Amino acid sequence: MAIKISLKYKLIIFIYLILLIPFFASIFYIWRQTDQGLSQIEKNWINDILASENKLQDKYNNLLLKNVLDYSTWDEIYDNASSKDPAWFKKNVTDWVPNNYNVDWILAVDGQNNLISQYNPPSEYSANFNKTSFIQKALAGESSSGFLFTSHGLFRIAYAPILRTGGIGPINGVLMYGQLINPISLLEIKNIIKGDINFILPNQTVISTNDQSAEYKNALLEQIPDIKNNLEQNNIITAVKGNLLYLFTPLLDIESKPIGTLALTLELTNFIQIRKQLIYVFFAVIFLSFILVLLAVPFFIKTIANPLRQLISAMEFKEDNLPAKVMIKTGDELEQVADNFNRMVDKLKTSRQEIDLKNQELKLKVTEMEKFNKLSIDRELKMIELKNEITELKK
Template identity: 25%
Template sequence: MNLRLKILLTLIAVFSLYVVIDAAIQQLVIFPRFVSLEQREASQNLYRCQQAIQRDIENLDFFVHDCAAWDDLHEFTADPTRRVGAERYIDTMFRDTNLNLLAVVDTDGNVLHRSFRNVGDSEPLDSVVFPAVQWPLTHPLLQHKSTDGPPHSSSIGGLLMTEYGPIQVASRPILRTGGLPPINGTLIMGRFLDEKVVKSIADQSSVAFTVTPLSVNLTPQSNGSITPQDRDVPIAITEIDDERLAVESMLLDITGQPILRTHAMVYRNITQTGRVAMRYALGSLLVAAFVVLTILLVLLQSIVISPLTHLSDRASHIGETGDLGVRVNVRRSDEFGNLARHFNGMVDNLADTQSRLIELSRRAGMSDVATGVLHNVGNVMTNVNVLSSSMSNRLEQSKLVGLKKSVDLLRANEHQMSEFLATDPRGQKLPGYICQVTDHLELEHLEILQQLQSMSTNLQHAGQILESQQKLATGAQVIESVRPKKLISDAIGMLQASLDSHDVTVSVRCGNLPEVRMDRGKVIQVLVNLIANAKDAIKDIDARNREIEIDVTLSETEELRIEVVDHGCGITPENMEKVFSSGFTTKPLGHGHGLHYCANAARQMKGSLTVHSPGAGLGASFVLSLPKNSVPEAV
């Protein structure tokens, strides 16, 4: 994952987390405030409708108060002779004020006047709530004596349930002008709380307001509580759907008993507005986040990512190609500018160091090659010494001494040669002995010639090794076409005397493979080292198992594969990785240069040298793999 993607994902994660937290705050903190506000507003709407009913009752009470202080009404209740004129006035007032109830009751509960009918209807209505003849003194509208304060301030008003529905009523004591006693009776007025009134209230308050009468006792009795407005009535709020709320409560009658269920349906404008506002807020937040994210990415791209990408590309190019001529072009005075300058300085130092290392490596390579050359020449000289020692021993044990004695004997008897050969027992045996010695000397001559030829071959190989070193030092390379079988034969021939001295046999499996092109001298040096190591690994085991196996094949990929196998001392696991290291050896008199040279030579010829061993005492297998056309690399 590149830096740009990491920064992008990090910024997206941070902004996403912020958006989620903001949305959670809106949903868990802000939106409940809208809901609470909406519920308060809904309760307030229902309360306003109830207050409208209460205001109607208060207005009715003000009117009753004015009428109850009318002197003619006071005289009407005190003097029956004046009732005819007063009743006409009362009837006119009843019609003009759209009342449904107007009653005048004396202090004993006797009904002096009672008008109870629908507006526009002349037929009176019967009711147990408002009797036509006698009202019980316990009627709640007659309880002015039980109220506190002066008589003119006594007021009883509220709701009562009748057979025809709820009615708004107000009651005042009948006094003289100025509210002076005595109380001659009670004036009661009322209007039905019908659908028309409820609709008018709903229209005024812009609320879908309705009332539902409850089943109550229609013979109200006073229980001493005539101020139900002081009681708190609970309000129930129910969600109808996402757009509407239902608000319910109750209205109490004069005695404080529930009489009406009030219901208001309120549209959820506040929460809808809150949702819209929250959506706009969330949308604006997302837009702002996108804009900020885009600006940050653009700034990061130009300020941070582009210089880092440029620096990374230059570093990758140097790492892939090794071209230390590349420089970073960042002309800035900030940290990236300092980094670019330090990077360029580091590359300059690396270039200088590389130049010195190349020179040191070349010298070290030449030193390693020289060490390998000395090692290989040492191997050749060992073979020459073995051949020389063998020939010296052969000459010391030669039959030539016996032949010389025979010649001396013949010379001593040269004047009587015939008699000596015929009669002397020594002379008689001498011809046969000379023939035997001659045959033996002839065989000895052939063996010495072969050993001299082998010595000559080893000396020629030593010359080739030195010549190869000179060519390597001057950069010259000699590629020859050779047959693999001849390569193996030449390598074995150089070591034949040493192999014979340790009773080691070599079995070669090599078909009629075609010629290959490679550095013959270098390949023979590698093979001589491998065969010599194999010989040293098996020279101390049972003579019957002293065998080296060489298997030569040509793979389908045109790769020459030479495997040298022995069944000797093997290699321990801890030494497997150190086999080809310079200076590593397990031989008492070894120097550790042979296999190191072989591995380097194989790499120079674009090949490889590998080793496998099951473990100590289980033998080892070295595999030299070379391309069919092997062109060595310069050191």
């Protein structure tokens, strides 16, 4: 047996189906925001963070390079590089600069790549400085800055050829500064990007702005084997653990060679807050959907279901009772249907009245015919009787 569903419930089902569209749209949107894949907003945010970190590192590299250039283009340094006066260099450069600037390592060589003076260089560079490629590049006129990994740790270095004031040659040597990278030197960058900076070096040393608890350090190191191959193909690797987002990118030295991994750890507070807001929006949509249904159902019942019920009730009439007119004022197609129905009722009433009149006329004519027939029959009978009487008289 087929189940009949009233129009009212059909309308309710239809409304719910319409309202399911924003419902499923919200579910899809929230799914896009989960850890199954970073949204475009999150990717842009990550790129902005990395761009900010790179920009700040470049800023510090350029500041160190500017400091080197200020000294390497000083006439007194140029002249004393020619005279190879270690005492003058020790007094005015290798002793004075570290005491007044954030410099941890200084090398000064002459134009023939001979050591003039040095301050606290890593052991491998104090003996073999003249074999390093960047010293050779500086003697060729190049100046640059960047990272350098040594046995003493990770340094930010800058080198420049020794020239006269105004950059006038010929080149008379090389001046190089080095700054040891430590957590304190990274605090400004940490405060700007709102996350921890971690340099993971080949010897498993971790230079971090975090307190470097064993758990935190191990959490970083244990991810290196998994991302090592991927970092060779991708510039950025992301991972989520707990409420932390890890961003891994290759750490390149001053010659653009990989010397480790730069890892940024960012709290997912912002992401979590965004997702909470999305969940609130999601439930708000559901709540509003039910409210809209509750508000819409009475409206549709009043404007559609009730008028249709009146029409259906009016159409269910017996042969001896004509349908009554319906009063529907909805201003839409239902009102037009009701008007057509009322016109049909008027026509039916008019037709019935005409039929009644015709029936009355027909009854009158039938009555007259019956009277006429009766008179005719009576006359015929009388004629027959008269003929019979005449016949009897003739006899």
